Amino acid sequence: MGWLLADSWTVAKRHLLHIRSMPEKLSGVTIQPIVFVFMFAYIFGSAIAVPGGDYRQFLLPGVFVQSMATASASIMAGIVSDMASGVMDRFRSLPMARAAVLIGHTGANLVESGLGIVAMAVCGLIVGWRPELGLAPTLAAFGLLLLFGFAMSWVGVFAGLFLKSSEGAQGLGFVLIMPLTFVANTFVPTGGMPAILRAIANWNPTSAVVTACRQLFGGAVPAAPAWPQVHPVLASLLWCAALVAAFLPLSVWRFRRAMTAR
Amino acid sequence: MATAAIRAEGLAKRFGKTRALDGVDLVVEPGTILGLLGPNGAGKTTIVRILTTLLRPDAGTARVDGFDVVRQGHEVRRRIGLAGQQAAVDEYLTGRANLVMMARLYHMPAASARARADALLEQLGLAAAGDRLVRTYSGGMRRRLDLAASLVAAPPIIFLDEPTTGLDPRSRLDLWAMIEGLARAGTTVLLTTQYLDEADRLAGRIAVIDHGRVVASGTPDDLKRGVGGERIDVRAPDADTLPAVRRAVAAALGTEPTLDPETGRLTAQVADGVAGLRAVVRELDRAGLAVNDLALRRPTLDEVFLALTEREVAS
Numbered sequence: 269m270g271w272l273l274a275d276s277w278t279v280a281k282r283h284l285l286h287i288r289s290m291p292e293k294l295s296g297v298t299i300q301p302i303v304f305v306f307m308f309a310y311i312f313g314s315a316i317a318v319p320g321g322d323y324r325q326f327l328l329p330g331v332f333v334q335s336m337a338t339a340s341a342s343i344m345a346g347i348v349s350d351m352a353s354g355v356m357d358r359f360r361s362l363p364m365a366r367a368a369v370l371i372g373h374t375g376a377n378l379v380e381s382g383l384g385i386v387a388m389a390v391c392g393l394i395v396g397w398r399p400e401l402g403l404a405p406t407l408a409a410f411g412l413l414l415l416f417g418f419a420m421s422w423v424g425v426f427a428g429l430f431l432k433s434s435e436g437a438q439g440l441g442f443v444l445i446m447p448l449t450f451v452a453n454t455f456v457p458t459g460g461m462p463a464i465l466r467a468i469a470n471w472n473p474t475s476a477v478v479t480a481c482r483q484l485f486g487g488a489v490p491a492a493p494a495w496p497q498v499h500p501v502l503a504s505l506l507w508c509a510a511l512v513a514a515f516l517p518l519s520v521w522r523f524r525r526a527m528t529a530r
Numbered sequence: 531m532a533t534a535a536i537r538a539e540g541l542a543k544r545f546g547k548t549r550a551l552d553g554v555d556l557v558v559e560p561g562t563i564l565g566l567l568g569p570n571g572a573g574k575t576t577i578v579r580i581l582t583t584l585l586r587p588d589a590g591t592a593r594v595d596g597f598d599v600v601r602q603g604h605e606v607r608r609r610i611g612l613a614g615q616q617a618a619v620d621e622y623l624t625g626r627a628n629l630v631m632m633a634r635l636y637h638m639p640a641a642s643a644r645a646r647a648d649a650l651l652e653q654l655g656l657a658a659a660g661d662r663l664v665r666t667y668s669g670g671m672r673r674r675l676d677l678a679a680s681l682v683a684a685p686p687i688i689f690l691d692e693p694t695t696g697l698d699p700r701s702r703l704d705l706w707a708m709i710e711g712l713a714r715a716g717t718t719v720l721l722t723t724q725y726l727d728e729a730d731r732l733a734g735r736i737a738v739i740d741h742g743r744v745v746a747s748g749t750p751d752d753l754k755r756g757v758g759g760e761r762i763d764v765r766a767p768d769a770d771t772l773p774a775v776r777r778a779v780a781a782a783l784g785t786e787p788t789l790d791p792e793t794g795r796l797t798a799q800v801a802d803g804v805a806g807l808r809a810v811v812r813e814l815d816r817a818g819l820a821v822n823d824l825a826l827r828r829p830t831l832d833e834v835f836l837a838l839t840e841r842e843v844a845s
């Protein structure tokens with residue numbers, strides 16, 4: 269297993285080289301969130317009231333988190349296409365550490381998420397968002413975002429290992445990401461939602477990370493009574509740890525054993 | 531008994547209701563080429579996937595270079611190269627980057643990985659295209675790159691699953707020459723194919739696969755003898771002369787030809803093709819009959835299968 273790290277790095281390099289040959293791969297963490305920023309900041313923003321605060325300050329953490337979640341859809345599509353094209357079979361016929369195929373991929377995904385955060389932060393600064401509490405909390409928020417992106421990428425890997433076609437991946441990505449990021453406090457405070465949706469939204473991992481970022485960047489944080497909303501940083505860390513602890517081993521298990529059934 | 535490069539006994543595999551393999555036995559001696567010949571769906575890919583540790587058999591055992599494919603998968607993977615049915619190369623990397631990645635995954639140091647990639651690009655005629663994205667490659671170039679990828683670690687045993695399917699005739703010949711070169715250098719090759727001429731040309735031994743079973747095996751000559759040598763095709767110009775042509779062929783060869791009603795083509799088996807052809811020409815001349823087509827050919831794969839499966843039903 270001494271080769272796990274070296275092999276993961278080799279695989280990660282493969283995916284990072286893809287950024288050069290297909291830059292559109294980054295659109296999910298750059299163009300798409302930037303469109304959301306402008307759309308919500310200038311179109312919907314005027315109609316959404318945030319108690320005691322500025323909407324753009326409220327919006328940016330939501331968009332950051334949403335784009336981290338969409339990273340899981342892109343990795344899922346990557347896994348599905350590698351399986352369909354026979355590339356996975358080739359990797360699995362090599363004397364390499366098998367888990368490295370997945371770890372390298374999620375590692376590269378993390379780098380892409382980091383590039384996306386930089387792009388979004390620049391865009392946010394342009395529309396008037398400001399991290400107000402200084403360097404350390406701001407970096408902590410970015411760290412939390414990356415952790416969430418990493419955790420979500422393992423969900424994407426696991427789902428991808430069950431799919432046969434990239435159309436399926438797109439459909440599932442949509443079905444997974446939409447409720448996760450919209451039944452949440454991402455774009456609107458949860459206070460106005462019907463009781464059931466509000467309860468789901470307040471316990472949604474996305475909401476925990478969003479609230480944590482709102483606290484760390486500074487600005488109005490609408491009060492919500494649920495435990496994860498009262499302790500958002502701790503809740504985010506627990507959620508991410510739980511997702512990784514569940515989906516990393518599950519994915520590796522599925523990958524090791526499973527394509528044997530295909 | 532020396533260790534066979536590949537030895538499989540009683541391999542079985544089902545996918546739901548489909549019985550993909552139903553008791554396959556194979557032996558491949560080191561340094562030889564075995565051709566697995568069979569139509570689509572016969573089970574060739576399933577055999578390759580089991581032998582390359584990608585798939586677990588439901589029953590039976592297989593050893594590659596003496597190592598069990600289920601229990602000693604890692605040892606097996608250190609000794610094999612696989613070029614699967616699709617060219618499994620990364621479209622969005624250059625040809626060179628693909629090979630360097632493979633070499634690194636075989637744990638070669640960076641400098642030797644680059645040197646190995648260069649050498650293989652050269653060897654497979656891809657040196658000029660090495661720095662282009664694979665997306666821009668032709669089908670033949672992809673196949674060659676895929677073959678190169680399977681050769682990165684110079685494995686003693688390689689598996690090629692339908693290596694020339696979908697290639698133009700020129701690329702096919704190129705690839706054949708490369709595969710022959712490998713065998714000459716001592717590599718054991720197991721290749722699958724749907725084409726009799728390919729197995730005939732490349733393989734020292736052929737195993738014919740149908741419905742998940744080995745229905746015949748032996749040298750190409752054994753098999754061809756088994757299915758009754760060559761075929762003579764004759765086509766009468768019209769329906770009126772057909773009976774006369776048919777009688778002439780039967781008289782010349784001493785065997786009744788079969789008629790394909792759709793094309794009006796008569797086909798007869800002959801043990802000695804050239805002598806048979808002469809006899810037919812003589813007989814047609816004597817009867818003053820003109821024909822549209824007269825050809826001597828090898829049995830097609832369909833005919834080989836038909837002959838082999840009929841024999842099996844009979845026995």
Ligand SMILES: Nc1ncnc2c1ncn2[C@@H]1O[C@H](COP(=O)(O)OP(=O)(O)O)[C@@H](O)[C@H]1O
Pocket residue numbers: 529530545546548549550568569570571572573574575576577
């Ligand atoms: N993953 C799978 N799931 C279901 N059926 C399969 C699977 N793989 C192969 N089969 C079936 O098993 C049989 C043998 O397939 P295969 O080994 O691919 O044949 P070949 O390579 O000779 O064309 C076919 O009937 C095929 O449909």
Ligand SMILES: [Mg+2]
Pocket residue numbers: 571574575576615691692
């Ligand atoms: Mg096949």
